[in-house]
Amino acid sequence: MPMRWSYLGKLGPEGRLDWGGDWSGNVPASGHILPDNNDLLVYLKIREHARKGEYGGAMVDWGAFAIRVNGPELLTILADCYGDLSRVTTNSLAGRYVSYGQSLGTLNYVAFISAEL
Numbered sequence: 001m002p003m004r005w006s007y008l009g010k011l012g013p014e015g016r017l018d019w020g021g022d023w024s025g026n027v028p029a030s031g032h033i034l035p036d037n038n039d040l041l042v043y044l045k046i047r048e049h050a051r052k053g054e055y056g057g058a059m060v061d062w063g064a065f066a067i068r069v070n071g072p073e074l075l076t077i078l079a080d081c082y083g084d085l086s087r088v089t090t091n092s093l094a095g096r097y098v099s100y101g102q103s104l105g106t107l108n109y110v111a112f113i114s115a116e117l
Contacts, residue, residue, distance in 0.1 A: 002063075002116045006043045008033040008074075008100065009066075009111040017058060017066045017111055026061045027113055034096055041081045046114035049077070055112075064115040071104030074112065 009028030012019040019026050030036050037043075050057030050065035057067035069077065078098055079085050088095045104110065 004040060004043045004114070004116045005030075005036045005038050006046055006112065006114045007031065007036045008097070009113050011068065011109060011111050015068070015109060017056065017060055017068055019060075021061070023062045027064045027066070027115060028111055030113070030115075033110065034100060035093060037093060037097065039081065039094070042078070043114045043116075045077055045081055046112055050114070060113075061115070063117060064113055066111045066113045068109050069112050070106050070109050071101045072106060074101035074104060074110070077112070 007030040009030065010032065011017065019028055046067055047065045049055050049067045050059065055067035055069055055073060057065065060066045075085065075098065078101060082088055082094055085098050088098050
């Protein structure tokens with residue numbers, strides 16, 4: 001059974017969803033912003049948006065999809081997955097993602113990646 005997870009990563013050069021790799025490693029390093037999230041619903045939501053080209057999303061690697069999000073966009077995606085974000089426990093991993101989205105603001109962007117092995 002494949003392993004599936006999602007994470008926040010730094011954008012590639014010029015704010016793109018391209019890190020200069022080929023189809024076997026064209027993703028940013030995970031775990032540099034927050035720990036990886038093993039929530040299947042979040043993973044699937046990222047893939048859905050990327051397949052539709054929403055949030056500038058695309059397939060970036062043979063087993064990975066990415067979208068480019070700012071704080072409010074990240075919070076919208078998390079709310080789609082978790083519902084009312086005020087009910088998410090602050091010290092949980094989901095709560096840490098929510099806090100990060102709140103601090104990111106509208107001008108700063110990150111890559112939201114869904115990956116599988």
